[in-house]
Amino acid sequence: MSMDGRTCVVTGAGRGIGAGIAEHLGSQGANVVVNYRSSGGGADEVVDHIETLGGQAITSQADVTSLDEVEAMREQAHEAFGPIDVLINNAGITKDTRFVNMSREEWDQVMDVNLGGMFNCTKTFYDDIWEASEGRLINISSIVGKQGNFGQANYAAAKAGMFGFTRTIAIELASGGSTANCVAPGFTRTDMLEEVPDNVKDRIVSQIPLGRFAEIEDIAHLVGYIASENSSYITGEVIDVNGGMDL
Template identity: 60%
Template sequence: MSIEQRKRPAELDLPSRQPLAGRTCLITGGSRGIGRGIARELGRHGATVIVNYRSSETAAHEVADVITESDTEGTAHPVQADVTDRNEVEAMREAVQDSFGPIDILVNNAGITCDCTFATMTHEDWHRVIDVSLHGTFNCTQAFYDDIATVDDGRVISISSVIGKQGNVGQANYAAAKSGLFGFTRSLALELADTGATANCIAPGFTRTGMVEAIPDHIRDDLHAEIPLDRFANIDEIAGLVRYLATEESGYITGEVIDINGGIDL
């Protein structure tokens, strides 16, 4: 049988167009860690990626260059804005819309930690974390809400954490911020439903990022021992789930908090 005879019927061929081609995605905190991985994954599948950053300008330009110079249809553009500052977020929205039109997909990924026991936690420790993870998500989602509600297959994807479900010693502020995203996502999904847009939340477990690698070895070993799959997540695994939720194939999934944590809470 010749090669031509062995080819699949045309109707079974994979589409030549990338699944996110023609889609504009904005990732907050997209210059490093999980955000960087998400930016690269969406760009690899054809998206125009807006890499938001607050202060990591060099890293944001690096990831944008990697995406644009790769052999895909994807392109990327760094845009500076502090997500806790409503004026900066509005300026980012105007800049993005002027250059690219409405966005199709918003990934609320920006977040920080400021760990200490609750007894020693200051108002500043509390507000710094809440402002980025929760208020930043509010600012960006509201700024781009009309885009998401009016484009075809609009998507809001928020990155939470297993800590939002389980809590953790020294992370009352982080746990509160990340669990707040659960209720936010479910309410937003209901309000967006009649537009055809979806809102979902991902709650990763411990993932191989600089933040986890900085944990002292003995604590990291204890965390590792609690995971049934006996390993930390790779960034690509989180990014792959985001990519699926960004595509039209996920259109019947909304209001969900999706765990990706190696079975740590089974």
């Protein structure tokens, strides 16, 4: 499942799932553009790790809600590696509160990053993906987009919106031989999860048939497969990685 010669852009890759995806792709031989907005130190560490493994990577600071900044990231990627083959829309935020207390600003902020950022990046790199041999668009959603979650009406709506977007772009890309898929992780061991009280984590684990949280590697390895040429007959899918929570 070599990624030799393929160039990947991973948004929100300075930490968490995005960092794990970027490092895994780099370990498989891909050229990786490690996007970040504010986690510059983490992005540098991701690049260092990839280079230690013999891969090539660069950091690219861009706020995905700004089309101008995303277009500048494309120019930086092209200058370093040429047109890209794979775009992974991973950047996202949460602004959690019960809907009765949710402000329009909190709603708009989550929509702007999770959906607006996906639009900006896909729009900017669409021609690259279309023209690539075996181009790939991969959107990182969440189980919350399928099941909902208390206090996350904005996040759930945004992550659910990714499903329809992905399936539509899959249809539009198909005649060019490129694919679009969506990965929907369950609860995953990241810094964000560590902030959750232990009693809440225990309750969540009790609802997971496999009896554990996902590790970042569980998500990254699946994304690596979808990004490779081995997945050429998979498109328009929402692929769950949730330990059986959605059974």
